[in-house]
Amino acid sequence: MPEPVKVLVTGAAGQIAYSLLFGIAKGDVFGKDQPLILVLLDITPMMTVLEGVVMELQDCALPLLKEVIATDKEDVAFKDLDVAILVGSMPRREGMERKDLLKANVKIFKSQGAALNKYSKKSVKVIVVGNPANTNCLTALKSAPSIPKENFSCLTRLDHNRAKAQIALKLNVASDDVKNVIIWGNHSSTQYPDASHASVTLQGKDVGAFEAVKNDDWLKGGFITTVQQRGAAVIKARKLSSAMSAAKAICDHVRDIWFGTPEGQFVSMGVISDGNSYGVPEDLMYSFPLTIKNKTWKIVEGLCINDFSREKMDITAKELQDEKETAFEFLSSE
Numbered sequence: 277m278p279e280p281v282k283v284l285v286t287g288a289a290g291q292i293a294y295s296l297l298f299g300i301a302k303g304d305v306f307g308k309d310q311p312l313i314l315v316l317l318d319i320t321p322m323m324t325v326l327e328g329v330v331m332e333l334q335d336c337a338l339p340l341l342k343e344v345i346a347t348d349k350e351d352v353a354f355k356d357l358d359v360a361i362l363v364g365s366m367p368r369r370e371g372m373e374r375k376d377l378l379k380a381n382v383k384i385f386k387s388q389g390a391a392l393n394k395y396s397k398k399s400v401k402v403i404v405v406g407n408p409a410n411t412n413c414l415t416a417l418k419s420a421p422s423i424p425k426e427n428f429s430c431l432t433r434l435d436h437n438r439a440k441a442q443i444a445l446k447l448n449v450a451s452d453d454v455k456n457v458i459i460w461g462n463h464s465s466t467q468y469p470d471a472s473h474a475s476v477t478l479q480g481k482d483v484g485a486f487e488a489v490k491n492d493d494w495l496k497g498g499f500i501t502t503v504q505q506r507g508a509a510v511i512k513a514r515k516l517s518s519a520m521s522a523a524k525a526i527c528d529h530v531r532d533i534w535f536g537t538p539e540g541q542f543v544s545m546g547v548i549s550d551g552n553s554y555g556v557p558e559d560l561m562y563s564f565p566l567t568i569k570n571k572t573w574k575i576v577e578g579l580c581i582n583d584f585s586r587e588k589m590d591i592t593a594k595e596l597q598d599e600k601e602t603a604f605e606f607l608s609s610e
């Protein structure tokens with residue numbers, strides 16, 4: 277048996293974590309032979325709820341789960357981590373200004389970034405889920421200068437999976453028959469779900485998504501807005517935000533970091549831009565198409581970007597730049 281992998285989940289008493297922890301603990305992410313130590317962090321008022329989550333994890337009697345550590349202390353939570361999945365964040369309350377939300381989150385992710393810097397392994401892989409995910413991820417990265425910036429990513433895989441599923445539903449094929457959709461930019465309603473490089477397997481043959489769907493208006497209209505607004509649609513119907521699908525997407529994202537992406541396929545993740553890819557300004561956490569090998573990601577280069585895509589990619593970059601400016605005002609004044 278290999279050494280256990282030590283994985284932190286923050287927001288561990290919340291609804292995403294409730295599905296996510298089970299997925300990780302039963303081997304969906306790190307494999308069926310990989311023992312695990314799970315660390316659960318939440319805020320002090322949630323410690324009683326967290327005790328219940330720990331009891332349930334114990335009661336699952338899962339062979340891979342060697343230890344569960346539940347805590348409200350960052351020095352305990354971030355110690356010697358291999359993987360940190362940062363799900364907990366300050367939720368937007370009614371009447372709350374966007375700026376106030378960003379400010380509250382800068383405080384959390386600055387502190388957690390500093391804790392990563394101080395207590396975690398330098399090889400730690402950090403995945404940010406809590407919203408605004410891209411900017412929270414950038415804040416954590418800036419607060420952890422001793423950890424390589426390539427180790428940080430934020431979740432746009434739920435949007436990616438939503439895009440895949442919409443095309444599969446439209447064509448009545450399995451979601452795995454749809455490959456290489458792209459989410460560009462921010463995990464927000466300005467994101468750009470792009471089907472122009474996607475392919476679909478129809479009767480054993482790969483064809484371009486536009487050729488398969490035969491409805492350009494939909495792929496350039498309803499498809500995009502459905503994916504952009506899917507989160508809001510789930511809230512409207514369920515009166516709660518996406519949790520099962522978010523947990524599944526986190527499992528997909530981390531598994532791909534750990535084991536790599538399948539040959540010939542790419543996935544979407546928010547990663548740091550160096551200013552050299554697709555005209556995206558430097559130093560933004562922007563969602564790109566990536567391939568991953570040996571736990572190292574690479575942006576898929578050389579895709580043709582038409583004017584329609586260019587405009588949408590720039591809108592979401594602009595929003596990220598604005599968020600970054602606001603966050604950095606607070607970061608320097610904190």
Ligand code: NAX
Pocket residue numbers: 286287288289290291292293317318319322363364365366367384404405406407409430431432433434435463517518519522
């Ligand atoms: P919940 O409100 O159910 O759970 C959040 C948990 O985080 C709570 O238990 C809370 O006490 C805890 N928390 C708050 N501050 C904390 C801190 N400083 N340290 C540790 N824990 C802290 O929310 P849930 O539905 O689980 O969603 C969690 C986050 O994921 C939200 O920010 C949500 O907006 C975001 N999402 C991001 C997605 C993405 O694709 N990037 C998709 C799903 C989801 O909407």
